[in-house]
Amino acid sequence: IKVLLWSKANKEGLFPIAIRIIKDRKPSYIYIGQYIKKDQWDAEEHKVKKSHPNSGRINKLILHKMAEYNDKSIDLQVDKNDTTSVAIKKSLKGNAAVTFKAQAKIYLDNLKTARKYNRISAEEPRVNRFTEFLSGADIALKDITPPLLNKYKAYLKGTRKINDRTIINHLVVIRSIYNQAKKGRLIDSKYYPFGADGIQIKFPDSIKIGLVPEEIKALEDKDLSDARQNHARNVWLFSFYFAGMRVSDVFRLTWSEMQDGRLYYAMGKNGKVDSLKIPAKALAIIDQYRGDKDDTDLVFPELKSLTNLDDQYFVQMRIKTKVAAINKSLKDVKKACSITKPLTMHIPRHSFGNISGEKISIQMLQKLYRHTHLTTTIGYQANFIHKDADDALDAVIGK
Secondary structure: OEEEEOOOOOOOOOEEEEEEEEEOOEEEEEEEEEEEOHHHEEOOOOEEOOOOOOHHHHHHHHHHHHHHHHHHHHHHHHHOOOOOHHHHHHHHHOOOOOEHHHHHHHHHHHHHHOOOHHHHHHHHHHHHHHHHHOOOOOOEHHHOOHHHHHHHHHHHHHOOOOOHHHHHHHHHHHHHHHHHHHHOOOOOHHHOOEOOOOEOOOOOOOOOOOOOHHHHHHHHHOOOOOHHHHHHHHHHHHHHHOOOOOHHHHHHOEHHHEEOOEEEEEOOOOOOEEEEEOOHHHHHHHHHHHHHOOOOOEOOOOOOOOOOOOOHHHHHHHHHHHHHHHHHHHHHHHHHOOOOOOOOOOHHHHHHHHHHOOOOOHHHHHHHHOOOOHHHHHHHHOOOOOHHHHHHHHHHHOO
């Protein structure tokens, strides 16, 4: 790191003072905002000559900048040995775009480029809500402090009437945007408002309620004359019969994935591939759709009108719309079957977990749920295993 006088003058004939950073023989330059005449610069001493009226103040500024830049460059090299001169420059100089709105735009644009419709539709409103909290103003990322985030949490809870889990989702978006700037070395880690010394993000436990066997049977046996209700019931039960298959995977299911009485498919969420026997009850459902076979090879009709199933943005958009329609019809199904519990496309997996209880080994449940980690399965299934707690209560107060 070295201070020097830039070789080209501005329109007034003055030369800018610059800090040169060389890393791996590649230079970058930061201008300190001061301009002087060429004969007022001492090239040997790397400072302004006394002939300049403000030489003392400018030289103090140079010393201050050099000390600051040396300290920061050491920190960067300790954190990451392959830091480039450009990365050092960005970190030292700062960036006018290191504000929430600017970084949020980059974050959302990246999601759009990656065709992540579900993420965009969920996270863009959360970005807008933080801007709303700031009364439309922008804010530097370094000014997003734990006290400000606590005030934001109180605003979401008290003014917007948002539940605790959704509040965490709002904070996760801000953290993701902050991490984006942090990874780009646009902001110093010392300002980071999350983690052990700041706002800790922990999702609260949610209540997972599934149907019991009697309620499943009521769904299976009910004569539904309404075509939309019957279809919604079919999609729900098909998901349940495959351990709560995600509805997005149900909609993407093709006839060619079913061979010799088995289903071969890759889960859309994590790409895990497996094969499962097709239960007789599931076969009875898909038999209702065999007459609708077409060139798409899709079993269910939700995505058949799309011309390009490889465009995940439009596929995800269509899935969200169709799930909303299914859930709307399930409200009528629920009423027709005298079921009082929630009945949406989130519930088939909860129902399978509730009924399986301790009947199936945790390793087999991991396989059926397609979880990558066993700990995920253990945590999920713990929502439905109550025997030990029930026995403990009975032991004290009696049955």
